[in-house]
Amino acid sequence: MKIGLYFGTFNPIHVGHIIIANHLAENSDIDQVWMVITPHNPLKKKANLLEDYHRLHMVHLATENFDKIQPSDIEFKLSQPNYTINTLVHLEEKFPKHEFALIMGEDNLESFNKWKNYEVILQNYDIYVYPRISENSIPEEFENHPRIKRVEAPIIELSSTFIRNNIKEGKNIQPMLHPKVWEYINHNLFYKK
Incomplete structure (x- = not known):
């Protein structure tokens, strides 16, 4: 079984994440997509992250009706800060x-060569890249690499930061979230401050 690993803080998970995951599960050779909730990305500030269990619960709520999309808390069990290569080695063991592949937005390719052991990842794992509107330049070594598979997918320009900011400003963002995720956020007054 081929598993596509879609890493993210999912703070919160939104319809854009689900559209991309579902598109790859239905329109590629990936059998399942695992939404890997990242406890702490070494490249992001942790201050505005909800607790891990809240974000995991929201991913469960958003994916419960999708047989080919599963939440994964695998990184919660690994020492922090964690790196993708460590997660991949752990999953292989x-x-x-299972065969594992990575799913990432096109904009992530710009900094992919800064990832720990990125050459090892590129040598051993397929990387499915979905389009994003980006003016960033992609390093030449990734342009025609046989392990990098560009996916014709809907371009979703929606971010968790945008959603958090709109909640803070008191705007209605319900169409951007699974209804149960919206209820959970609203009930717990998340992102209001």
């Missing part, structure tokens, strides 16, 4: 019969 835990699920030796």
Whole structure:
């Protein structure tokens, strides 16, 4: 079974994440997409992150009706800060019969060569890249790499930062979230401050 790993803080998970995950599960050779909730991205500030269990719960709520999309808390069990290569090695040991691939936005390719052991990742794993509107330049070494698979997918210009800011400003963002995720955020007064 081929598993696409879609990493993110999912703070919060929104319809754009689900559209991309579902598109890849339905329109590529990926059998399942695992939404890997990142406890702490070494490149992001942790101050505005909800607790891990809240973000995991929201991913469960958003994916419960999608057989091919699963939440994963695998990184919660790894020492922090964690790096993608460590997660991949851990998953290979835990699920030796699965084949793993990465899912990332095109804009992430710009800094991919700064990732820990990125050459090892590129040598051993397919990377499915979905389009994003970006003016960033992609390093030449990634342009025609056989492991990098560009996916014809809807361009979703929606971010968790945009959603958090709109909640803080008291705007209605319900169409951007799964209804149960919206209820959970609203009930707990998340992102209001």
